[in-house]
Amino acid sequence: MKSLIVAAASFGGILLFLLASASANTALFASHYPWLLGLNAIVALSLLALISWQLHVLWQEHRAQVFGSRLKLRLMLMFGLMAVLPGVLIYAVSVQFVTKSIETWFDVRVEKALEAGLNLGRSVLDSLLEDLAAKAQIMALELAERSEAQRRVDLNRLREQHGVQSAALFSTSGELLATATGDLATLLPSQPSDEQMRLARKERRYAVIESSGEKDLTLRVLIAVMPAGLGVDTRFLQLIDAVPSALAVNADRVQTVYADYQELSLGREGLTRIYAMTLTLTVLLALFTAIALAFVLARRLSAPLSILAEGTQAVAAGDYTPRQAVYSRDELGVLTRSFKQMTSQLDEARRDNERHRSELEAARAYLESILANLSAGVLVFDRRLVLRTVNQGALNILTDDFDGLLGESTEHWPRQQVVGGAISRAFVEHERHEWQEEIELDHAGGLPQILLLRGTELPTESHGGYVVVFDDVTRLVAAQRSAAWGEVARRLAHEIKNPLTPIQLSAERLQMKLADHLSGADAEMLDRATRTIITQVQAMKRMVNDFSDYARLPAPELAAVDLNALIAEVLGLYETSRVQIKRKLSPKLPLVLGDATQLRQIIHNLLRNAEDAQEAAAAPCIVIVTRPGENTAELLVKDHGPGFPPEIIARVFEPYVTTKARGTGLGLAIVKKIVDEHHGQxxxxxxxxxxxxxxxxxxxxxxxxxxxxxxxTPSGT
Known part of the structure; x- marks a missing residue:
């Protein structure tokens, strides 16, 4: 019953609101008149059905002699008569009055006059806005030729010259740079909104009429100040001028009256019916209110006990939502209000607890999200250096799932002993201070991995412990070493190459001048000495050229390259080699992105190294393989030589590291540098x-x- 009463009252309130709004927004209701009429009819029928059902319930209670049924019936009849009789009288008079009055509201001459006045006001405002925009354009052109400091000085002069109320310069981000105003009460200009700045940056000009206060109008123009030259930031000039108050007030009045008149005109056809149907609904609602009031009064005494019974059951079930209270001066009212206050305090305490728990969970989830997305590795230990937390970055850098390491101290780690030992020693040596250390991890058959470790102690407020953050700086260190070796190679090539040619020419000149003046052993010694000098100079020139190639390796010009075709082209140079070269080239190898000239140098250096490594082999053989990888193409060169000694395999890509009796050791260093610049491995x-x-x-x-x-590009040309 209570829900039915609330629903019927809500529908009645909505239609009463429509009654009050119809005269102010008739255009909306005229366009939806069929829906409004149907809604009125449905609500009226619903109220009639509800009243009929209430009468039936009351009659049944009266026949069954339910306690209080007679009082309910009397109150229902009394309130019903009090509502219906005056309502019918007011309804009849109101319908006649509304019908006669609506027809006298509209006049064609008034409508035309209002429309003409509205158009006139719009034309005047548009003219004022265009005039202000023209002034802004002139000022912007003049300011564009000034420096930043001169603009600040000339801004007020230009404002006074053009008779503008306020002028200001803004950066493209909306920051105020300079301002000039004729209003001494306002030191700062009105700031343009983000949307206005966005439109100004897009169109280079923005003009708008804004309302300031209830009836005042303001003209705002934003225009770009585009200075000559490159690299100079664009500024935006803002001009603000007030519309004359008399014009603004008159324009507002004309627009308001015209809008009101149009709304009334649009709703004139259905306005009479809307009023009639709504007044009918009001009569029915009054009857419904009278009947419902009888039920409310009858159940007033039993309501406090029902509320307490419901509240105690809810609290027993864990629901601390505040219960409804009876605001009366008797003991039952005091009891229900006290019970409501108690449940409110319990509910507030529960909400505070839930909020704190949610905040803690959110902070923990946020921290875990940050740790999971960090590229650096993070290890968290307790006070006994027992590993408690590890992030994904640490797993990726160390290529270890840390299974068996979590929950163990660093001294008992079954793996990663080098990392664990370095962490333990660092915390012992530095105690409570922050520390940083660089370590190398050896990998069998591969390059060492260089890690940069940083550690510190956690605050005691968060239960203490230690945190270690580390990064893989192998590539960074390799790049630094490569740059340093490149500088060394450049300086050596410059310092050594200059005297080589004079030395060689001097030796050849001595040979030419003294050969005819010497004989026997002296001539032979001269010939042997000069040939030795020339041979060594040529060898040094080749070494210097290798230095120069390493130091001045150009940036790759990337293009699509057929790696198989490039290999076949380079192998043509080795047709007379004593080494047997086997090809295992994938026919489905996709094109690679690279510089054909530099890739040709890679293949040539690898083949030459493999050939030199098998000088003493009885059956030298080289196998060159290509195969597609995961978003990559792989090139493999295999030989049957002695391999790399374990003591230099970790530094094999460094310059001047070689196992050959002759050579500079720059071949693999150049190969490594080219591969790195191609973003390969x-x-x-x-x-x-x-x-x-x-x-x-x-x-x-x-x-x-x-x-x-x-x-x-198979060949780079």
């Missing part, structure tokens, strides 16, 4: 039982239509 391993293997992975060229055009 290179690894070297010794084969079993003999031989070495060099593996290079290169990125693939983008497919045509996905990321741009690709040019197939």
């Amino acid at each position: 290179i690894t070297i391993n010794n084969r079993q039982p003999v031989g070495a293997e060099v593996s290079i992975s290169l990125p693939l060229a983008p497919q045509p239509g996905f990321g741009g055009r690709s040019k197939k």
